[in-house]
Amino acid sequence: MGTADAIVVDRLVKRYGDLTAVADISFSVRRGSIFGLLGRNGAGKTTTLESCIGLIAPTSGTVRVLGFDPADRRDLARLRPRMGVQLQATSLPEKATVGELLRLYGTYYGLRGNPASVASRVGLGDKLDRFAGKLSGGEQQRLALALALQHDPDVLFLDEPTSGMDVYGRHVLWREIGALRSSGKTMILTTHYIEEAEHLCDEICIVQTGKIVARDTPAALVARYGGDASIEFAARGFSVGAALAGLGRWAHDGDRYTLVARGEPGHALAKIVEYANALGVTIAALDLHRPSLEDAFLAITGERIEDPRSEAA
Amino acid sequence: MSAAALATAPLERPRRSQFRMLLAQTRMNFVWYFWRDGEMIFWSLAIPVFFLVVFSFALGMGSAQRASAFLVPGLIAAQVFSSGFWGVGAMLATFREKKLLRRVYLTPLNPWTFFSALVLYRMTLLAMQATLLILAGALVFKVHVVGNPFAVLGILALGAATFVALGTVIGALVKTAESANNFASVLTVPLSFLSDAYIPINNFPAPVAHALRLLPSTQFVDAFRGIAIYGEPIWHYAGWMGALVLWMAGAIAVSARYFRWI
Numbered sequence: 273m274g275t276a277d278a279i280v281v282d283r284l285v286k287r288y289g290d291l292t293a294v295a296d297i298s299f300s301v302r303r304g305s306i307f308g309l310l311g312r313n314g315a316g317k318t319t320t321l322e323s324c325i326g327l328i329a330p331t332s333g334t335v336r337v338l339g340f341d342p343a344d345r346r347d348l349a350r351l352r353p354r355m356g357v358q359l360q361a362t363s364l365p366e367k368a369t370v371g372e373l374l375r376l377y378g379t380y381y382g383l384r385g386n387p388a389s390v391a392s393r394v395g396l397g398d399k400l401d402r403f404a405g406k407l408s409g410g411e412q413q414r415l416a417l418a419l420a421l422q423h424d425p426d427v428l429f430l431d432e433p434t435s436g437m438d439v440y441g442r443h444v445l446w447r448e449i450g451a452l453r454s455s456g457k458t459m460i461l462t463t464h465y466i467e468e469a470e471h472l473c474d475e476i477c478i479v480q481t482g483k484i485v486a487r488d489t490p491a492a493l494v495a496r497y498g499g500d501a502s503i504e505f506a507a508r509g510f511s512v513g514a515a516l517a518g519l520g521r522w523a524h525d526g527d528r529y530t531l532v533a534r535g536e537p538g539h540a541l542a543k544i545v546e547y548a549n550a551l552g553v554t555i556a557a558l559d560l561h562r563p564s565l566e567d568a569f570l571a572i573t574g575e576r577i578e579d580p581r582s583e584a585a
Numbered sequence: 586m587s588a589a590a591l592a593t594a595p596l597e598r599p600r601r602s603q604f605r606m607l608l609a610q611t612r613m614n615f616v617w618y619f620w621r622d623g624e625m626i627f628w629s630l631a632i633p634v635f636f637l638v639v640f641s642f643a644l645g646m647g648s649a650q651r652a653s654a655f656l657v658p659g660l661i662a663a664q665v666f667s668s669g670f671w672g673v674g675a676m677l678a679t680f681r682e683k684k685l686l687r688r689v690y691l692t693p694l695n696p697w698t699f700f701s702a703l704v705l706y707r708m709t710l711l712a713m714q715a716t717l718l719i720l721a722g723a724l725v726f727k728v729h730v731v732g733n734p735f736a737v738l739g740i741l742a743l744g745a746a747t748f749v750a751l752g753t754v755i756g757a758l759v760k761t762a763e764s765a766n767n768f769a770s771v772l773t774v775p776l777s778f779l780s781d782a783y784i785p786i787n788n789f790p791a792p793v794a795h796a797l798r799l800l801p802s803t804q805f806v807d808a809f810r811g812i813a814i815y816g817e818p819i820w821h822y823a824g825w826m827g828a829l830v831l832w833m834a835g836a837i838a839v840s841a842r843y844f845r846w847i
Contacts, residue, residue: 325691326690326691327687352691352693353601357688357691361684362684362688363684364685366617367617367618368613372613372616379606379609380601380693380694381693382601
């Protein structure tokens with residue numbers, strides 16, 4: 273662990289009686305990067321995140337954030353001004369306006385500014401006078417993000433930041449998180465949206481039943497665990513000749529052919545087209561399936577992540 | 586907004602002051618939970634005055650003025666009970682259930698500052714309620730607060746502190762906002778009737794009246810009424826005031842042991 277790491281979690285364990293929420297998790301997060309904890313609900317992501325911000329005292333193991341121990345009162349007091357947190361499901365006072373909340377939370381950090389600019393960063397610039405209780409779920413989450421970032425923290429903790437958000441809200445949030453990364457912030461987020469982890473994170477930990485089962489960049493996880501690309505097409509009068517047999521595993525059902533390609537599928541595709549041309553056969557209904565993070569997740573954990581969009585929450 | 590603009594966003598390095606946070610938080614509490622809540626305004630200001638006028642005529646203590654002299658301090662005391670049980674105790678349980686306490690815990694706002702702002706807001710409201718009741722008593726029934734102003738404020742502050750402390754016990758022991766609210770009403774309403782606030786406990790059989798004098802609410806009501814309206818010297822109630830201090834100390838001990846901020 274060097275000073276290049278903003279967050280270091282070492283052999284973290286959290287037990288509640290007989291229930292083990294986190295069983296031995298270790299990772300570190302480089303300064304200026306976005307780190308994602310990806311897993312199903314109940315995998316231990318939130319417990320891990322809350323151990324980093326002093327909401328949960330670890331049963332054993334250590335956590336350091338910017339060199340501070342969040343389980344220590346004094347360290348936590350020094351850490352608080354430098355961290356920003358967006359929690360799941362905080363309900364803000366219903367009769368409070370967006371502007372009032374931003375201003376009040378600003379006073380917690382010694383800010384005396386106009387909240388209009390931070391509000392417009394999260395797309396709430398025209399809603400400063402709107403009551404928090406009248407905001408949509410997605411707007412409330414964008415407000416929660418604004419409350420987390422307006423004091424320019426060095427490290428941000430986002431717990432399921434886009435859960436239940438509409439497409440626009442997610443887009444705004446992703447854009448904002450990207451901008452924060454460019455400005456050098458360190459972020460750690462939990463998510464059960466594969467797409468979100470793949471789109472945002474420099475590095476992903478896949479968490480299953482309180483343990484890290486894989487950790488790498490999204491591309492490396494896909495390359496290592498996602499399996500091979502496959503090519504599917506229909507071609508009347510086609511046959512797999514000797515020149516094609518070495519490209520991978522072939523299967524066919526009538527005129528429909530499937531190749532699970534070994535290596536780069538582009539190369540295989542070129543060979544197939546060339547061969548078909550030589551035969552004078554037309555290729556139709558061609559599909560190229562590249563492995564995704566979802567395939568990698570399934571291969572690693574042996575289970576599918578819940579379909580996030582089917583959740584009402 | 587571009588990344589470069591973000592990096593240079595005008596953010597002065599903060600000078601954090603808990604005092605400034607306290608004032609801002611108190612003001613927002615007042616606006617959010619009182620000023621913008623019509624029901625709250627109605628129940629906390631209009632209803633006590635309505636009770637004063639109606640009960641003064643209905644109580645049958647010889648004259649409406651005598652009844653009013655009894656009721657002005659009694660109704661103020663009932664507001665003290667509800668400030669503690671509802672205003673502080675049930676509110677804290679609600680804030681915890683809504684995860685607002687967790688959210689605030691993650692900021693540099695000191696939990697004590699947050700708590701003080703809640704108390705300060707309720708004390709401001711209590712001052713408004715007391716002023717309104719005293720004015721109504723004076724204008725309608727010619728009831729006057731004759732006690733030494735410092736003694737009156739002193740006993741009121743002691744009572745308020747005691748019931749805020751007792752209120753935090755609800756916030757500490759009760760898990761959900763709903764049951765905290767139920768506890769607050771179960772305590773506030775009967776106590777107002779059984780503690781010499783709305784009706785004289787001398788109307789009860791003597792042993793019952795004696796038993797009721799063991800309640801901190803009765804002790805506070807009697808001391809407050811005696812000092813404020815009947816102009817008795819504060820040391821007449823030294824015993825009751827000592828009892829209130831004990832109640833407060835016990836309540837603080839229980840809250841300190843069991844209150845969970847997150």
